[in-house]
Amino acid sequence: MWSGAVNVLISGGFSSAYEQLLPEFERTSGIKVITGSGASQGTGPQTIAAQLARGVSADVVILSREGLGELIANRIIAGTDVDLARVPLGVAVRAGTPKPDVSTVEAIKQILLRAKTVAVPGSTSGIWLRTDLFPRLGIVEKINVKAAPRGARATEMVAEGGADLAVMPVSEILHAAGVDFAGSLPAEIQFIQMFSAAVVAGSREIDGAKRLIEFLASARASEAIRKSGMEPLAIQSL
Secondary structure: OOOOEEEEEEOHHHHHHHHHHHHHHHHHHOOEEEEEEOEOOOOOOOEHHHHHHOOOOOOEEEEEHHHHHHHHHHHEOOOOOEEEEEEOEEEEEEOOOOOOOOOOHHHHHHHHHHOOOEEEEOOHHHHHHHHHHHHHOOOOOOOOEEEEOOHHHHHHHHHHOOOOEEEEEHHHOOOOOOEEEEEEOOHHHOOOEEEEEEEEOOOOOHHHHHHHHHHHOEHHHHHHHHHOOOEEOOOEOO
16 A cells, blocks of 8 residues: 555646546555645636645645646646647536637637627636636637636636626536537637646656556556546557
């Protein structure tokens, strides 16, 4: 039996698959895992980078490739980063309401313009939407966008009626309470996010951390990852 515990900090995009897979990993490996959460990017004290900076214990981080890129220079053990899955952006609407047409760029533009409030995550995808897509569509000054600290809060805003829709990773929509998945963004305006894992510099559980990442990157994890709305990038067959 493993004597220590592996501490994980994970962002929302990969969380659904991770929660399905973790019990099997702990059972088959004998390794106990303690999980905390944080945003991949953004501002505020709950981003993964901010938590690491103030000394929160972590052996493994799982977050967007963009967020991981900000940590690699001095927070990550070189060569331990592994891409686990990729996921497109989609639209969430309040459960039971009509699903809008999201099949074309013009359709997306119109539903954004009609919405009183659009919720987005404050992290990687929301940053891209606010700094790239919305300006590119010429609507950045015409829509009311609320950035939630975490993706889960964005879907809650829609479920509670505080936002008409949310644009965010599909994996954070499919199993969220109180919302329905209206569809993915069209290819011309799609942003595919990569979610990756790595071992944190200073970890005292490097072997256990590597074993967890190996498991999440294996073919064995692929089904759970697909069910969560992501495309697995399996590299091993445990």
